[in-house]
Amino acid sequence: MIRKAAKLAASRRVASSVLMKKNFNNLSCFSSVFINRYTPVVKIREYSTRSTVIQLLNNIGSKREVEQYLKYFTSVSQQQFAVIKVGGAIITQQLPELASCLAFLYHVGLYPIVLHGTGPQINELLENEGVEPDYSDGIRITDEKTMAVVRKCFLEQNLKLVTALEKLGVRARPITSGVFTADYLDKEKYKLVGNITSVSKIPVEASIAAGALPILTSLAETPSGQILNVNADVAAGELARVFEPLKIVYLNEKGGIINGNTGEKISAINLDEEYDDLMKESWVKYGTKLKIKEIKDLLMHLPRSSSVAIIDVNDLQKELFTDSGAGTLIRRGYRLMIKSSLEEFAQTDLLRAALNRDPEIASGKKSAASYLRELETIPFKAYGDEPLEVLAIVKEDGDIPTLDKLMGSKNGWLNNVTDNIFNAIKKDYPKLQWIVREDDPNTSWYFSKSEGSYAKNGYILFWYGLQDPQNLMKLISNFSYKVSSNLTSTSIGSHPSSQQIRGYSTLISKRCYSTQTNPNPPIREGSNSGKSKVALIGARGFTGQNLISMIDKHPYLELTHVSSRELKGQKLQGYDKSNIIYDNLQVEDIKKLENAGEVDVWVMALPNGVCKPFVDAIESSKSSSGNSKIIDLSADYRFDETGEWIYGLPELNSRVAISNARKISNPGCYATAAQIAIKPLVEFASGRPSIFGVSGYSGAGTKPSPKNDVEFLSNNLIPYSLTDHIHEREISSQLGLEVCFTPHVAQWFQGITHTISIPLNKKLTSRDVRNIYQERYAGEQLISVGGEVPFVKDISGKHGVVLGGFAVNAKQDRVVIVATIDNLLKGAATQCLQNINLAMKYGEYEGIPDDLVIRG
Incomplete structure (x- = not known):
């Protein structure tokens, strides 16, 4: 027994190293960071399989997310973890990726119930035999000849998947019968097609108890033993009803449900509100129609919190272990309600709770009671879902209706309820106006819903449906008067204002630095304007918006392509040099643009772990001359050891190296300020510097979470990633000095403050230290050294x-x-522009204001 156990452990260790190698090649979601940190492969074997897999998972999400979901998934019996339905095309086209993903789960101790289809393979075999596939209502009509093909295909594909898993050291058990009992669905109409009447848990539970992944087909039998064909989506739904798993995942080759009219992937579907209209769409037919119908029927019998994810196989870990998820999320949601009087609200306490999310009411400037009394005097319409996760109020007291309030919870934003409500508003109002603060975290969403905007004094006026120039000018004039006279008493959004007014005069220090760049910019081939052509991939976030604004004012740069999945087809706001429409560039599009030489600088403003396929596409371009530059704003290449990437922190790294580089990794925001603050004292440090960092919630991005929920942040400070934050590793690796870093998020919008304690190996006075810094950073336009403690409110909106x-x-x-540093500017967009300027041989500070504040 001991020998057998040792042999099994040894085989798993070998399989684990093979698995790691395969996953480096197959899963784009895992960056090269892990390889750089743990090579050579021999060292991998020193770690347990579970800990190694968890390390890899940490590359697609935060350590908190991974630990949270692992704890969540292991809180129930193993068979209740997940039901994963695999489309037949996945086995044909992505078998290695599928096997690798399932092996990851297996080696971390999770046992999903896997059920696969085989539709494409059946169609191919039938066509080879001259049989035309026949469907009715999305269901394959299965006669005896078709059944022979169906059974053969299921057995072959099941064996393929089991074999692929076993090659990776995963125990897997093929279960091709004995689970589903069925009657004929309609023998005359569909022939050998089954309607499942019962599900036996015994084979599945026995497989998991034996330590093997259960791999099921959707074949069923009648009580007398006749084999019947059952749609795999239907069978997966029946499994989910019996086991009630924590996750229900459908893997398909499209990575979600594609809108047949727009070609875009649908990110979320709320069935209670959208199902009827969705089923009327001309493109919802055949398998898609059946899939949506079966998912609706399934979710009707599960808790309302349950959902189904339809994703690409490569996104499986992201769906399971991160808050953001992937693909198309389908949930029941709630049907929207529209009220035109307060009497129509059955639960006034629920209404008051929703109103308390409004920043004006939450701050105490206005009470919920006084606002409700105000609504009694004017015509209005209120829109919301049943639990009022989102509430919108449109006032009808003027020529142009006003969206006066829009208050959404985290779940409301995350589950697409805000989009559904806005669509309902747009049906009722052909024209609309609304005002939002510039620092609202959902500003990009408001831009996407508008046809025009006008910004002044920290506020943005949005509108749609206004064609008459005179009405538009009147609207802008009224808005300008309000914000200039401080009469703006309402702001749409989900957070209090973070904008502060400076209370003291500032000393502006003009500086100049000779950077060995060409002050006379070269004319760029292929550009009518002679400007360098910039493509921004991932433009929806705050960093992308700031970079767009800076490029708009840059004398030698022009945007030619802006890519965002969520905003595809929308006009780019805040850019006046030309009319740019958001696109959703895929890998093949990138190759074509690079082949045609249409881009001089590629800027990757994507989440961690996402940009590698785009970089690979640029480098694999057949006709690429290697003249285009790549700036990556994520952490994917900050730990590069190949020498291909240069770490782009000009004040500390060689400007010559940056200007000669083709690929530049933009540093992190926390990391930039910390390195600049510690670098001059590295030789005097006797131990590990301790960094207490606090960021505004814009650093948490636009996707709703506790870290950007201002209601949760009010009178609060949230510490997170208490150890091993990626910036801790970044700072340590760049300084050559281990540091301790603890990040926090606070209730202001943008700006970071670091309080850094450095132990010294020799006695220094405060004046000595200050002189060291002033000498080190003399001539640096984007670094100010003062005697007084800098305030985070003074760095907000400043470039250094x-x-x-x-x-x-x-x-x-x-x-x-x-x-202090502005995380969106010098921490991201401004630094990116520095690197672009250096790489393109322009003056380093072209397009960057010299506006730093010095105290004392």
């Missing part, structure tokens, strides 16, 4: 880093330094 404090303790063996 401010250092101050320099307090030394009584023993003179420890110094505390404070550094």
